[in-house]
Amino acid sequence: MINIAKPLIGDEEKQAVLEVLDSGILAQGPRVKAFEEAFASMCGVKHAIATTSGTTALHTALLAHGIGAGDEVITSPFTFIASSNSVLYVGARPIFIDIDPETFNINPQFIEAAIKPNTKAIMPVHLFGLSCDMQPILEIAEKHNLVIIEDACQSHGAVYNRRKVGSFGTGTFSLYPTKNMTSAEGGMITTNDDKLAESCRVIRQHGMRRRYYHDELGFNFRMTDVHAAIGLAQLKKLGGFNQKRRENASYLSTHLRGVVTPYIPEGSEHVFHQYTIRVPGGKRDGLMAHLQEKGVGSGVYYPVPIHQQTYYMNELGYKQSLPEAERAANEVLSLPVHPDLSLADLETIVRVVNEYTQA
Numbered sequence: 001m002i003n004i005a006k007p008l009i010g011d012e013e014k015q016a017v018l019e020v021l022d023s024g025i026l027a028q029g030p031r032v033k034a035f036e037e038a039f040a041s042m043c044g045v046k047h048a049i050a051t052t053s054g055t056t057a058l059h060t061a062l063l064a065h066g067i068g069a070g071d072e073v074i075t076s077p078f079t080f081i082a083s084s085n086s087v088l089y090v091g092a093r094p095i096f097i098d099i100d101p102e103t104f105n106i107n108p109q110f111i112e113a114a115i116k117p118n119t120k121a122i123m124p125v126h127l128f129g130l131s132c133d134m135q136p137i138l139e140i141a142e143k144h145n146l147v148i149i150e151d152a153c154q155s156h157g158a159v160y161n162r163r164k165v166g167s168f169g170t171g172t173f174s175l176y177p178t179k180n181m182t183s184a185e186g187g188m189i190t191t192n193d194d195k196l197a198e199s200c201r202v203i204r205q206h207g208m209r210r211r212y213y214h215d216e217l218g219f220n221f222r223m224t225d226v227h228a229a230i231g232l233a234q235l236k237k238l239g240g241f242n243q244k245r246r247e248n249a250s251y252l253s254t255h256l257r258g259v260v261t262p263y264i265p266e267g268s269e270h271v272f273h274q275y276t277i278r279v280p281g282g283k284r285d286g287l288m289a290h291l292q293e294k295g296v297g298s299g300v301y302y303p304v305p306i307h308q309q310t311y312y313m314n315e316l317g318y319k320q321s322l323p324e325a326e327r328a329a330n331e332v333l334s335l336p337v338h339p340d341l342s343l344a345d346l347e348t349i350v351r352v353v354n355e356y357t358q359a
């Protein structure tokens with residue numbers, strides 16, 4: 001079976017974990033600090049704050065920006081549920097706008113019409129490893145005095161106009177095992193704002209600035225040194241992993257037939273967290289079944305846009321129609337692109353897809 005995802009854990013990660021276990025400091029300690037510094041440097045920002053997951057990174061970032069009950073956050077309906085659920089956790093309401101059919105990311109053209117007096121933030125989600133079109137988003141945010149919270153959970157190291165994602169607003173990353181780099185579970189917040197960084201650190205640690213003095217409500221969202229040790233070792237490999245993902249994607253795009261291959265806008269460096277094709281004509285599920293039968297893993301990210309999820313419709317009253325997000329949910333299929341694929345694997349993927357689409 002060629003798996004759709006595969007975490008690549010080597011001797012460096014294993015050795016680093018053993019060192020932590022021998023060190024006597026297992027919870028948040030010097031490895032977390034070192035990991036935060038290295039991650040901030042990778043993104044080209046002043047601060048990185050480690051958390052337990054991408055979800056808690058988003059939750060913390062929203063709280064640190066003071067977003068709460070009565071506020072609205074404009075975001076994508078075509079993403080993992082954690083993006084918009086994090087908005088619900090703080091008591092605010094996600095406002096969904098449709099996506100650009102070529103990039104699968106929010107279409108900046110729809111943002112201004114969605115802005116209301118209680119809109120506080122835009123949450124662009126850099127889906128599948130590709131940055132959103134940030135220039136118009138930055139301009140709109142500036143004009144309307146809105147915060148940008150980037151969901152970069154799928155886009156470690158992705159570049160837009162020579163800048164890394166996570167450096168345009170407050171960045172949030174996931175370090176889940178299927179991501180471009182992992183700490184087993186974990187998350188990271190990135191920012192250039194000293195005060196915001198401090199606020200994130202306080203929220204992460206039960207609202208505590210001085211030991212056992214709690215001025216605000218916080219959480220235990222601390223990363224452990226064990227996870228940070230894995231993350232640090234992985235971060236050193238991120239550039240190589242991303243390069244291999246790009247090469248694999250390039251091979252697939254050159255050889256696949258009868259499907260729409262990923263679009264890479266000028267000025268963007270895609271890091272291919274997912275290699276996501278469109279299979280038009282109602283053939284997506286058939287192709288997926290064929291791939292499964294021939295030993296090639298694939299995945300549908302995502303089969304239901306968030307505004308059509310049962311909880312959002314029945315409990316939260318979402319009723320809108322977002323045709324491009326809905327069409328994408330019916331047509332997308334992600335194929336293996338992870339760095340451990342061999343040339344033989346890539347040839348197999350191409351052969352199996354083409355024999356179905358060309359039949």
Ligand SMILES: Cc1ncc(COP(=O)(O)O)c(C=O)c1O
Pocket residue numbers: 053054055056079080082083125151153154173174175176186187
């Ligand atoms: C776009 C997006 N946002 C948020 C998350 C949440 O990250 P985590 O699973 O680490 O909580 C993920 C992870 O799957 C994601 O893909």
